[in-house]
Amino acid sequence: MTRAWFGIGVACLVGVAVACNPFAPDQSVVLGVEKIDAPATSPVGSPLTVVLTVLVNGCQSFGHLEANSLASGASLTAWGVDHTIGNKGVVCPEIIRSEAHSQQFNPSARGPFQITVDQGRLPPLTATVQVQ
Numbered sequence: 339m340t341r342a343w344f345g346i347g348v349a350c351l352v353g354v355a356v357a358c359n360p361f362a363p364d365q366s367v368v369l370g371v372e373k374i375d376a377p378a379t380s381p382v383g384s385p386l387t388v389v390l391t392v393l394v395n396g397c398q399s400f401g402h403l404e405a406n407s408l409a410s411g412a413s414l415t416a417w418g419v420d421h422t423i424g425n426k427g428v429v430c431p432e433i434i435r436s437e438a439h440s441q442q443f444n445p446s447a448r449g450p451f452q453i454t455v456d457q458g459r460l461p462p463l464t465a466t467v468q469v470q
Contacts, residue, residue, distance in 0.1 A: 339406040339450035342431040362413070363424030368458035369394060370429055372436055375395060386443045388453055392416045402440050411452035412443050445469045 372391040380386045392400055397420060403414040416439065420426045445451045448469050455463040 339371065353436045362454060365419045365421060365423040367398065367418055367420045368456065369398065369418040369425075370457055370460060371416055371455050371463055372383070374453065374455055374463050374465045376467050379447065379468045379470055380451070381467055382448055383444070386445055386451070387440050388412075388414070388443065388465070389438050389440045390414065390416060390455060391436045392418075392439055393434055394418060395435075396433045397421045397428060400435065400437055400439065403439055405441050405443075407443055410449070411454065412441075413454045414441060415456040422451075427454060 370393040372393050375389040375391070377386070390403065394400055398418050399421070401417040401419055404417055406413045422430060443451070443453075445467070451467045451469050453465045455468065457463065
């Protein structure tokens with residue numbers, strides 16, 4: 339019985355080591371955003387939902403939206419994974435698709451609320467919502 343538990347423990351350690359390879363390349367990438375949809379106006383204290391149309395190709399997948407918010411605005415970055423990084427010989431379908439992903443904010447001050455979308459090397463997208 340002790341040998342069985344020892345074998346299970348060794349198998350678990352090997353599995354964890356393979357799954358958490360510290361030498362594997364970072365496949366994280368900033369994804370491009372085709373457009374940003376935000377309302378022209380929003381009431382103070384009401385939730386404000388912004389929808390980003392994120393572009394991914396055949397070897398990329400969406401990960402998450404990183405959001406930083408201040409009283410006068412917010413910045414967003416769409417993060418994803420590029421499965422070709424560190425993998426030679428990967429053939430990707432030449433499909434570019436658009437995916438809608440939303441983020442909610444709660445502006446607390448009246449006035450313009452500027453939303454900036456970081457796109458890495460591409461110029462940022464911006465939208466301004468008038469909070470009333």
